[in-house]
Amino acid sequence: MDKQLQRDLTRWLKSQSKLAKRWLMLSVGLGFLSGVLLVGQAALLAHILHQLIIEHTDKYQLVSSFVGLFVVVGLRALCSWGREIFGYRCGEQIRLHIRQLILQRLQQLGPAYIKGKPAGVWASLVLEQVEEMQDFFARYIPQMSIAVLVPVVILVAVFPLNWAAGLIFLVTAPLVPVFMALVGLGAADANRRNFKALQRLSGHFYDRLQGLTTLRLFNRAEAEAENLHAASEVLRKRTMEVLRMAFLSSAVLEFFSAISVAIIAVYFGFAFIGELNFGHYGLPITLFTGLFVLVLAPEFYQPLRDLGTFYHAKAQAIGAAETIVEFLNTEADTMDQGEKNLDSPETIRIDVEELEVLSPEGHVLAGPLSFSIAAHEQVALVGPSGAGKTSLLNALLGFLPYRGSLKINGVELRELDHSQWRQAISWVGQNPLLLHGTVRDNITLGNPLATDKHVQQVAKQAYADEFIQRLEHGYLHPIGDRASGLSVGQAQRVAVARAMLQNGAFWLLDEPTASLDANSEHLVLDSLKHAVAGQTTLMVSHRLDQLAGMDRVLVLENGKLVQNGRFEHIRHEGLLADMLAHTDKRDLDA
Template sequence: MTELGHNARGRLRAASALAVLSGWLLLPQAALIAHAVQRVFVENAPAAQVSAALWALLATLLLRAALGWAGRRLADQSVERIRMDLRARIARRLLERGPHWVRSQQSGALAERMGTHVDALESYFGGFVPVRAEVVWVPLAILVAAFSVDRVVGMILLLTLPLAPVFMMLVGWGAEAASRRQLQALARMGGHFADRLRGLGLIRLYGRGDSELRGIEEAAEGLRARSLKVLRIAFLSSAVLEFFASLSVAMIALYLGLTYLGMLNLRAAPLSLETGVFCLLLAPEFYAPLRRLATHYHDRAAALAAVDEIATALGPLDDAAAGPIARVAPVEDDALIAARALTVRHHAAAPLVLRDMDLTLRRGQHIALAGPSGGGKSTLLEALAGWLPLEGGEVRRADGLRIGYAPQRPFLFAGSIADNLRLAKPDATEAELRLAAEAAQVGAFADRLPDGLDTRIGERGFGLSGGEARRIALARVFLRDPDVLLLDEPTSFLDADTEAAVLRAIARFAQDRAVVMATHSAAAMAAMAQVWNVGDGRVRAMETRA
C-alpha cells in the first residue's frame, strides 16, 4: 500500500501535517471560549473586555478552516495522482502480459480492477492516511493539556483511550475479510454481466434470456448480501467507538458536576468554571480523530481488499509471459524477421500449435498461408506480430522494423471511420487518410455513407459488415506504412470484384515490402508469389512463382 502512494508521498505528508496543526488549534480555541465564559458569567465583565478574546477566537476558527481546506486540497491532488499512476501501471502491465493473457481473462473483471478497485483506494489515501497522523498527535496534545489543568480528567482520558482502538481492530479484521469477498463478487459480477451483454444476440437467438436473467439476479442478490454484511460490520465499528467515547465524556461530565456540587473533592484547589468548560470542550474533541478514523477504517479494509485484487494484474509475470515474445537483434542478410525453432502452445494443457519452425522473411516476399482451419495460420501471424508467448525458440526482428497487422476480427472503436484510421497515425492528414482508404477500397462504401469517412460507427464496427470492417483494418495497415504486412483473411466476406481490387491494392502497396497473408481464397493465393501450407505444427512450401 505504501508503494502505491510513493509518487504522492510529499502531498500526503503535507496534508497530514495540516490536519495535525488544525487539531492542535483546538487547544487555544477551547481556552478562548472557556476564558470568555469565565469573564462574562463569573466575573461579570462587560462585552468590551472580552472582545479581544472573541476576535482571537474568530481568527483561530478562520485559520482552522483555511488549514482544513488546504489539507483537503492536497489530499485530493494526491488521490488523483495515485489513481492516474496506478491505472497507467495496470495498463502497462497488461501490455507486458500481452494479448494472449488478456484474452484469457474476463474483460469485465479487468475493467473492475482498473475502475472500481482503483477508486476504492481514494478514501484510504484521501481520508484514512491524513486522519491516521491526526489520531496520534492531536489526542496526545489534548491529553497533555488535560493533565496540566486537571489530573483526574487526564486520567479518565488516558484510561479510556486504548479501549476503542482495540475493539476497532478486532472488528476491522472482519471488515477487511468481508470487503475482500465483496470486491471479488463485484469483479465476478462485472465480468459475467459484460460477457452476457456482448453475447446478447446469441442469448436471445437460443431463447436463454430468462435463465441468464435469473443468473444475473442471483449474482446481484449475492452482491447485495455481501455489501450489507460489510455495512453491518462498519456500523458495528462505529458503534463500539461511540460507546467508549460517550462513556468517557459522561464520566468527565459526572466528575465535574459532582465537584461543582461539592459532593466530590479530588482537587487541592477549587475547580473554576473556566477549567471545567475547557475540559468539557476538549473531551469530545479528544475522540473526534478516532471517530473520523472509524469512518475511514472501513475504507482501509476496502482498500486492502482492492490491492489484493489489483495485484492479480500487477503481479509478476509467469514464465510463459516473462520471456521475450520477440526481440530486436541482428538478423542475417536482408531478413526482416527470423524465427528459429519457433514453438507455440495456446494453453499449458493444449497441444503444440507450431513446432520447431524455422522461417526467414525478407523484403519483397509475398507469402500466402494456406491450410485447414485450426492448422495454425493465425497463430503464426500472431507469433510473428509478437502477440503470443513462445513455448520455445525465438523470433528476431530487424532494428526499427515496422509491422502492420490486420487480424481476422479487427477491433473498431466507437467513433468515426477516420478516427479508427488515425489509430495507426494520429497526425495523418486528410489526404493521407483518403489515399489509404482508397487503396483498401474503403471509399467504395464510405462514399455512400452520409458523412463519408467522418461517419460514426459503433464499438466493434457496429453498423458495418464484416468485409467493410476488414477493409478499414487494411486501410489502417496501409496508413502505418509498415515494412511487413501480416494479414489474416483480409478478403473474406468480399465479392469477387471487390476482392480482386483489394488484392491489386495490396500488391501495389507491398512491392518493396514483405507480406504474409493467411487465407482460404484461391484468388488470394494466386495473387501471392509463394504459397505455404500450415498444418500439424509445420510450414511446407507448396508453390513458388517467379
C-alpha cells in the same frame, strides 16, 4: 484472508503512499494545526463563559475574545478545507501511479494473456478497484498521524489543569482503536469477497452485452438474464455484508466514545458539588477548567473515531489490493525484447528454425516449426481450428514468448526493438478494430501526421472512399467503438486503408475476408492484391480457393508444419487435399 497476507498488502499500500509524500505531509500538517487551534477555541469559549457566568464581566469587555473565537473557528474551517484538498491530491497521484503500473503490466503480458479473461474483469481491475483505494490514501493514512498528534496536544493542554481528567483520557483512549480493530477483523475479507463478486458480474455482463444478438438468435436471452440475476444477487449479499461491517464499526466507536465523555462529565459534576476532591493540584476546580476539558472531551476522541470510520476504507483498499498485487506479481513468460533496429526495414525476410511458441504460463502452443519466408514472397498459412496459426502470428508480432530461433532480417526477434519492428508491419485482421473517433482518425491511427491527400489516396485504393463520401460528414464522420455505425465490410475497408497508410514492408493478414459478404470480399481482396504486390506477405486464410495466387502454402496441424510448398504441388496430397475435399463436399451440399 490470511493475517500475514493482510499485513503484506497493508505494507504494499503504505509503500505506495511515499509517492505522494508532499501532499500527505501537507494534509497531516493542517490536521495538526487544526488540533492546536481546537485547544485555543476551547480555551476562548471557556474563558468567555467563565467571565460572563462567574465573574459577571460586561460582554463589551470580551469583544476581543469573541473576535478571537470567530477567527479561530474560521481558521479551523480553512484547515479542514485544505485537508480535504491535499488528501484528494494525495489519493489522486497514487491512484494514477497504480493504474499506470497495471497498464504497464498489461502491455508487458500482451494481448495473448489479456484475452484469457473477460474484458469486464480488466475494466473492474483498472477502474473500480483502483478507485476504491482513494479514501485509504486521502483519509486513512493522514488520519493515522492525526489520531496520535491531536490527542497528544489535548493531553498537553489538559494535564497542567487537572491530572484526573488527563488520566481518564489516557486510560479510555485505547478502547476506541482496540474495539475498532476487533470489529474490523472481518472487514477485509468481506471487501475481498465483494470485489470478487463485482469482477464476476462485470465480466459476465460485458461479455453477454457484446453477444446479445447471438443470444437472441439462439433464444438464450432469458437464460442469460437469469444468470445475470444470480450474479447480481451474490453481489448484493456481498455488498450488504460490507455495509453491516461498516455500521457495526461506527456503532461500537460511538458507544465507547460516549461512555468516555460521560465519565469526564460525571467526574466534574461530582467535583463541583464537592463529592470528589482530587485531580486539581490543590487549587479549586473552576468553571473555566470544567468547561475547557468538557469542550475538549469529545474532540479528544474525534480523531480516533474518524480513524475508526476510515478503517473501513483500509479494509476496502486491502480487498481491492489483493487482486491488483496478485496481477502485478503474475509469473508469466513474456516476449523479451532488445534495442536493436532492423537492417533494411523496407524489405523483410523471416527465418524460423525449431521454433516453439509458448503460452504466458510456459506451455507449448505450437512447434517445433522450421520454415523461411523470403523477401517479397507471399505465403499462405492454413490449417484446421486449433492448429496453431494464431499462436504463430502472436509470436511474430512479439506477443508470445518462444524457444528456438525466429529471425527477422537475420536478427533474433527477442533482440529487436519491438516497437520499431511493429512499425514495419501492416496488419489486417478478421475482426476490424475501429476506435471511437472519426473515420480519418481511424485511418491515420498508425500515421497521425498523414496529409488529407494521402488519406484520400489510400481510401480510394481500399475502395473505402466510395462510401465515406456518402457519409454525412465524410472523413470527419464520427464512429463508435468496435466500428458502430459502419457495416462489417465498410469497417474492413477502413482497416485496409489504415494498413496501406502504414505502408509496412511485411503484411500480416489474418483471414481478412472471414466475415464479409461476396461484394465486400471482392473489393477487399482486390485492394489487398494491389497493396501487397512486391511486399513480404503472410496470410492466414480459410478460403482455400485463394491459395492459388500465393507463392507458397504452409499447412499446420496440431501445432506442427505438415506441408510446405507451392499450392499446385501439394494440393493433391496430405492434409491440404483432405481440406479441399471437405470444402468441395460442403459446397455441393449447399
